[in-house]
Amino acid sequence: MRLTVRTDYAFRMLLYLAVHSDRLCTISEIAKAYKISEPHLMKVTHQLAQLEWIETVRGKGGGMRLARQPDEISLAEVIKTVEPDFHLVECFGNDNECSITEYCGLTAIMQEALDAFIGCFAKYTLLDILKSNQAGSDESFEKIVNFFK
Amino acid sequence: MRLTVRTDYAFRMLLYLAVHSDRLCTISEIAKAYKISEPHLMKVTHQLAQLEWIETVRGKGGGMRLARQPDEISLAEVIKTVEPDFHLVECFGNDNECSITEYCGLTAIMQEALDAFIGCFAKYTLLDILKSNQAGSDESFEKIVNFFK
Numbered sequence: 546m547r548l549t550v551r552t553d554y555a556f557r558m559l560l561y562l563a564v565h566s567d568r569l570c571t572i573s574e575i576a577k578a579y580k581i582s583e584p585h586l587m588k589v590t591h592q593l594a595q596l597e598w599i600e601t602v603r604g605k606g607g608g609m610r611l612a613r614q615p616d617e618i619s620l621a622e623v624i625k626t627v628e629p630d631f632h633l634v635e636c637f638g639n640d641n642e643c644s645i646t647e648y649c650g651l652t653a654i655m656q657e658a659l660d661a662f663i664g665c666f667a668k669y670t671l672l673d674i675l676k677s678n679q680a681g682s683d684e685s686f687e688k689i690v691n692f693f694k
Numbered sequence: 695m696r697l698t699v700r701t702d703y704a705f706r707m708l709l710y711l712a713v714h715s716d717r718l719c720t721i722s723e724i725a726k727a728y729k730i731s732e733p734h735l736m737k738v739t740h741q742l743a744q745l746e747w748i749e750t751v752r753g754k755g756g757g758m759r760l761a762r763q764p765d766e767i768s769l770a771e772v773i774k775t776v777e778p779d780f781h782l783v784e785c786f787g788n789d790n791e792c793s794i795t796e797y798c799g800l801t802a803i804m805q806e807a808l809d810a811f812i813g814c815f816a817k818y819t820l821l822d823i824l825k826s827n828q829a830g831s832d833e834s835f836e837k838i839v840n841f842f843k
Contacts, residue, residue, distance in 0.1 A: 546780050548695050553783040556800055557792070579793055620803065631695050634702040643706070644728055648837040650823040651705055654769065658814035665807035674799040688797040 548628055554581060554589045555627040556620075559671050562599060563615040564693060569608030578693055589627075596626060615675060621667035631659055697777055703730065703738045704776040705769075708820055711748060712764045713842060718757030727842055738776075745775060764824060770816035780808055 561575050572590055576583040590609065593599045600612040611618075632638040633655050636646045646652065710724050721739055725732040739758065742748045749761040760767075781787040782804050785795045795801065 546695060546697050546777055546782070548782050556783070560794075560798065560800070580791060628695055633695070633697050634705070642729060645709075645841055648841060649709065650825065651709070654814065654818055654822070658811045661810040661814050662807045665803065665810050669803050673803070676799065692794055692797060 546633075548624070550585060551589055551592075552624060552628045554586055555593060555623060556674070557581070558586065558589055558593065559598065559611070559615075559618060559623065560674055561693070562609065562611045563671055563675055566611060569602055569606070569610055571608045592627065598623075615671040618671040619667060620669045620671065620673070621663055623671075624666050625663060633659060695782075697773070699734060700738055700741075701773060701777045703735055704742060704772055705823070706730070707735065707738055707742065708747070708760070708767060708772065709823055710842070711758065711760045712820055712824055715760060718751055718755070718759055720757045741776065747772075764820040767820040768816060769818045769820065769822070770812055772820075773815050774812060782808060 557579055558575055561578060562570055572583055572586050576586050590599070590601070594601050594609070597612055598618060599609045601607070601609045630638070634651070635641050636643050636649070636652050637655065643649070706728055707724055710727060711719055721732055721735050725735050739748070739750070743750050743758070746761055747767060748758045750756070750758045779787070783800070784790050785792050785798070785801050786804065792798070
């Protein structure tokens with residue numbers, strides 16, 4: 546079970562922009578910082594701009610920045626919007642042909658598990674990614690800033 | 695975000711065998727009942743037999759049956775064992791190259807969400823899929839049996 550690369554990259558891009566809130570950032574520098582594909586990032590940028598989570602400035606010296614404060618971007622909103630679908634098993638999709646869907650108890654259990662999964666992200670915003678690391682330290686923001694320097 | 699077809703088919707196969715506990719079943723009939731790929735099911739069968747959740751009888755009149763009672767098969771155990779991996783984002787895998795893993799707070803939040811997801815399945819066994827449907831009726835088992843007849 547995996548999230549798509551798109552969602553992974555969306556999180557990384559938002560994180561990068563939050564850390565560099567004092568200036569415009571380019572796709573090229575973000576791709577370089579994470580060593581990831583620039584064309585993939587372009588697609589993500591397009592989507593995040595459409596959602597008005599980031600704003601882009603064209604031309605020389607242009608780039609992008611967050612259009613909202615990090616504590617206004619819910620991680621649940623990111624994952625629900627950017628991930629193409631949550632069709633865990635066939636009966637979650639529109640092309641469902643499973644013959645026992647009507648009687649099977651698995652669908653409801655899958656939905657309960659999915660709700661619990663999304664529910665976890667609903668407790669956090671982009672700011673939480675910056676402020677906490679695996680050890681629970683509050684120094685992460687500074688460490689990430691320094692790392693990207 | 696999707697589970698692999700393998701996990702979907704494992705659940706369906708276990709369900710089918712639980713419903714037909716009075717006799718041996720063949721891969722061919724299960725594939726036909728769900729209108730799914732026989733070669734895919736064969737791989738699933740092999741894995742479930744290795745795990746000793748099902749037992750197979752070779753030869754003419756052979757087939758397979760559950761090797762445990764439905765209430766002894768935890769849905770969490772199925773999903774954790776059959777699903778190849780839970781590498782939600784790059785930093786969950788062995789080939790992780792994300793440069794900020796050490797400082798990023800997202801990994802811990804992803805893990806929390808994954809634990810909540812798996813935790814839901816831990817509350818249920820194969821018997822629960824048979825006994826409950828989306829409407830919470832206890833008549834599902836009978837309906838599924840009749841459907842497959």
